[in-house]
């Protein structure tokens with residue numbers, strides 16, 4: 627297929643591009659480098675440094691589909707500047723849908739997020755669970771999901787939304803390089819590398835086994851694989867939604883243990899109060915993705931930490947089976 631990847635200079639987008647090229651697809655990248663990096667655009671892909679709003683100048687009937695990852699994705703910023711999320715995510719995606727309709731490009735895979743669910747009712751989240759985002763970032767992604775449902779029904783788009791849980795890990799040199807970095811694993815690795823004095827544990831009084839928040843971490847390579855399957859599975863006139871996680875919850879303390887084990891560093895951690903709006907447990911049910919896409923993740927948190935540490939040029943310590951962190955939660 628000939629595919630346009632929006633956000634292909636970003637963390638996840640660059641790994642998706644890598645997998646698409648490896649499968650023999652023709653790939654063009656649209657990215658404005660607002661949070662991405664020019665050196666993350668792989669040689670085999672043609673790159674357009676452009677705004678998503680200008681996508682109509684790039685997309686034509688020669689494309690078979692679009693993988694749409696470009697977005698603003700900082701929860702805190704979305705609360706202080708919601709207008710950036712309405713413009714950058716909703717309005718820009720509308721421009722993409724208009725361009726796709728005009729060019730007759732009928733296949734779309736969209737990066738949605740677990741943030742659409744807000745504060746979940748149960749420990750394991752299914753796609754049919756209520757969507758009640760607690761911030762404008764999640765609300766903007768949910769609005770786009772609604773747009774895709776209507777676009778598929780009215781104009782025959784083949785659309786799939788992938789609701790990622792907590793993405794981590796690296797593929798070779800392709801790794802997380804966000805600024806500011808809000809994600810746990812890259813921040814812990816900064817501490818392990820001596821670039822930061824200590825890590826923060828936000829909340830130690832959650833109703834979880836060790837009192838810290840539990841999340842579902844998914845390796846970026848497993849995630850990229852799901853995009854290939856989604857591109858193949860998308861059906862004209864239908865909008866399907868899939869949660870992408872491992873179905874296994876890992877607490878903040880368990881992630882810290884994994885980082886200590888992989889790096890051999892002490893990783894001092896400071897206990898701080900809970901952050902507003904952080905749910906105790908967010909774990910995906912992977913049942914639908916397994917059933918309909920035949921997709922299931924193969925890598926665990928230790929693999930994510932090890933690959934991210936290796937991507938920074940460090941040596942990974944050999945695993946000691948007796949000290950592997952015990953995961954808790956709901957296996958998919």
Ligand SMILES: NC(=O)c1ccc[n+]([C@@H]2O[C@H](COP(=O)([O-])OP(=O)(O)OC[C@H]3O[C@@H](n4cnc5c(N)ncnc54)[C@H](O)[C@@H]3O)[C@@H](O)[C@H]2O)c1
Pocket residue numbers: 632633634635636637638639656657658659660661662663676677678679694695696697698699714718737738739740789790791792793794804
């Ligand atoms: N990283 C995660 O854990 C996670 C979890 C859930 C969902 N997501 C979603 O996955 C997608 C990719 O996330 P990421 O972590 O790789 O982020 P990222 O910031 O590394 O990548 C986003 C890319 O999109 C580009 N971009 C943003 N707005 C643009 C615009 N208007 N026009 C053109 N290019 C634009 C940026 O320059 C960047 O290269 C996002 O849609 C995000 O909301 C990520």
